[in-house]
Amino acid sequence: MSARNIGIVYRKELTEALRDRRTLISTILVPLLAFPIMGIGFTTVAVIMIGKAKEEIPKVMILGGEDSPGIVEGLKKLDKIDIVPPTANWKDQVVNKDIRAAVEIPPGFQADIGHEKSDTVSIYDYEGEMKSEFAAEKINKYLNDYRDSVVKQRLTTRNIPETVLKPFEVKQQNVAPPEKVSGAAFGGIIGYMVILLCMTGAMYPAIDLTAGEKERGTMETILSSPISRMHLVLGKFLLILTAALGTAAISVLSMGISFTMLGHYAGKAVGGASGFILSLGPKPILSIFLMALPIAVLFSATLMTIALFAKTYKEAQSYLTPMTFVAVIPAIAAMLPGAELTPKLALIPILNTSLVCKEIISGTYHWNLIAIIFGSTCLYAAAALFLAIKMFQRESVLFRS
């Protein structure tokens, strides 16, 4: 094997890649901007949206209650709620967002309370619609407070202490350090993003260096030179790997900076006490990068092999797009609640890396599992690279017509 020849091909491919806008966008710009946009941008937008929704004075309709003036008056006196007159099409009005919620007081409600008869007050809202849910929440809180006051009054009348209803308190407390809590919550998405961006980074160069070369007619030019096909494929592979790792490295760094800033911002927002602390120091960043290394080799070799079958750039894109799902599904599976790394799962490519990233971020290092993941992914990657070299030697693949 001639490292010189592989180096010549690699240098040339690198020169071309650095002059290609599409490669630069997919390798550098996308991972650089994805985390700040997703993290800071998304959080900021969410904070603004929630703030606006909370500020709105919701329109609420009271259905019935003519014989229960006490509760109706209580609702009308509620701060920041606009009570509108009842109409027959109240349901449509909720759905069309003309009003945010409706509350139905059953007939004889006040009298029933006096007679200690149980009734049901219904709140109608638009589930999933934030402003409607806020309105329902306010009404719910008022009704709960009212119910508590009725209970209290009944107990007082009977000379029974309030503690009879609460013989003991239940208190749930977190003992895990805040970075582990945040890691468990957000670690999955970080592994997922690294895997996804690693693949995105490799995808464009993998197409460009194979199907792209065929389409542009340079494949025949390079095959007529004395370089062996193995050196050629290894030079190309190294460039694709560089793009994948470059994307992974930029995404991990960008993620580190974004989440540190986000943690600071969110910490301030909740008063700096508990909440969101996502510590991404050099150790987890380096560990994630190391775990991304064999997966990047696996992606680079696999994408290159598949793209090599295509005759044109477009055809290669149509082959590789489903590959994104193949990579994304196991990566998403790692994010599911309760998904934890086991020796068996450590053998499943992509899923294992995603799971181990989650653990690394929460500060847990199971070295035996990490070794299994690194070893098995290296093995899959070597098999994919071997296949890529073999495919590059097949005329039926290179000159498919």
Added chain:
Amino acid sequence: MIDARNLSKHFTDKKRGQIRAVDNVSFICKPGQIYGLLGANGAGKTTALRMLATILEPTHGTALICGHDMVEAPEKVRANVGFLSTATALYRRLTAQELVEYFGRLNGLSEATIKKRIDDIFTRLDMNSFRDRRCEKLSTGMQQKTSIARTLVHDPPVMIFDEPTLGLDIMTSRTITAFIRECRDNGKTVIFSTHIMSEVEKLCDTIGIIQSGKLLAEGSLPQLRDQYSENDLEEIFVKVVTPHFTAAGAN
């Protein structure tokens, strides 16, 4: 020298079954001579030349190129060959000079040799004005000159041209034909495929007529005229290939 011995290439097509793209073709092409492979579209010219350039591997037979067996030592063969066709495009994002340097390196030349060769070739082909311009920005003529420079950088003794003037304007075609002649005058072995009769008449020392993968006739232009009692090369060509066209059609 090129010594092709029973060169064959078979492909398998799902619909058409086995296709003999090149079928037992043997010929000799000597240094200082141009061998013209004349044939219609799909006759097997490109496959034959791709095999000689070791881009494709023969199903049977072989060829000795500068004494190296193309099957056993394809890399040595490629180091002795310059291959040019309309399908051999340039890397768009490299400059003309970078592209030629790249192929110089792939051919194992030292940086000093590459520099000297590039200076010589670029001056001879009048390429200095666009040596630092990216290939994507070059005109067709400039691109062809860059392709020529690429094939020449390692000074190969054998030149293979596969329909090099296809789709080019007359001025660019003339640059190519002048270059082919120059190769012969410099003692290189030249093989050249085309379906343009006038090019063959002007350039070739030996003509091989190929159809359905078979070499049907071979000789110098005067020899072919005598053999087929026709003066016009086009008429000779039609006389040679018509029975095979009919047979192919019947099949």
